[in-house]
Amino acid sequence: MNLVQEGLALGIPAPRADVHQRPSAARIYRMWFGTSDALGADQDLARKILNAFPREPAAAKINRIHHLLITEALAARGISQVVDVGCGYALPRPQGGGDLLFAQNTHDVVQQHWRFASIAQATTASRPKAVLADVTDMARLLERLEEAEHLSRDRPVAVLLHDILPWIPDDACVQDAMAYLRTWLPPGSALSITHATADLSPTWVERVHQVYDDAGIPFRPRDRGAFSDLFGDWEDLYGGRGRVLPTARHQNAHQFSAVPDYVSAAYAGAAVKHPTS
Secondary structure, eight states: OOEEEEEOBOOOOSOOTTGGGSOOHHHHHHHTTTOSOOOHHHHHHHHHHHHHOTTHHHHHHHHHHHHHHHHHHHHHTTOOOEEEETOOSOOOOOSSSOOOGGGOOHHHHHTTTOTTOEEOBOSSTTSBOOOOBOTTOHHHHHHHHHHTTSOOTTSOOEEEEESOGGGOOOHHHHHHHHHHHHHHSOTTOEEEEEEEOSSSSHHHHHHHHHHHHHTTOOOOOOOHHHHHHTTTTOEETTSSSOOOEEHHHHSTTOTTTTSOHHHHOEEEEEEEOOTTO
């Protein structure tokens, strides 16, 4: 069974009773793409983020374009099982003939190569199932996906962790989760990660870090070394040693590849597991 599985895996505790009065990083992310239904708390925090880092909407769009491009690249390599860890909320479709690029989702891209992929359905026929889980308990997350026959370990799996790990501040938890994931995945599998960093724009990212901290939202940018460690000893997707690049420069076809690195404010990398890994 070929499968496209989009999983919502957040390293957060169960929702509190006042969840709808508190700002949400996931909802704010949607605001950068034109949503108009954000809560007041989200709008207030978004204004503070823009004051700290005016290029935040551009950074979000750079990340999203990379997501679509790397998903396309992995599907083109023949990987038909894709787990989107931290898929978040669906992005809005623009009204009045706007750019439909950002309204694409992971399954839209993969199905261009795997038309007959089996998709776990949610409440509508056009969306795969979203699995709510704790990414720091990687063993349980993968167990659930395998038990439900969403994944098969007899062929490669592509795992996308795009802008999810910065929201887990515990370094040890992130390292343990990634080590388990790398061990669990079968040979030929691929791992794609994007991660906020202060390396490229220290002042702005530190300001954003403080804004989130003041709002009670954990946020942990990581440096180049910590980012590289997430891939273990896996080989780069395109061969050789692992490449760590600003997100806009990782894929040659990225339409923002010429922008200054500080606009990305994040690293991107992709690696493949070989039989000896």
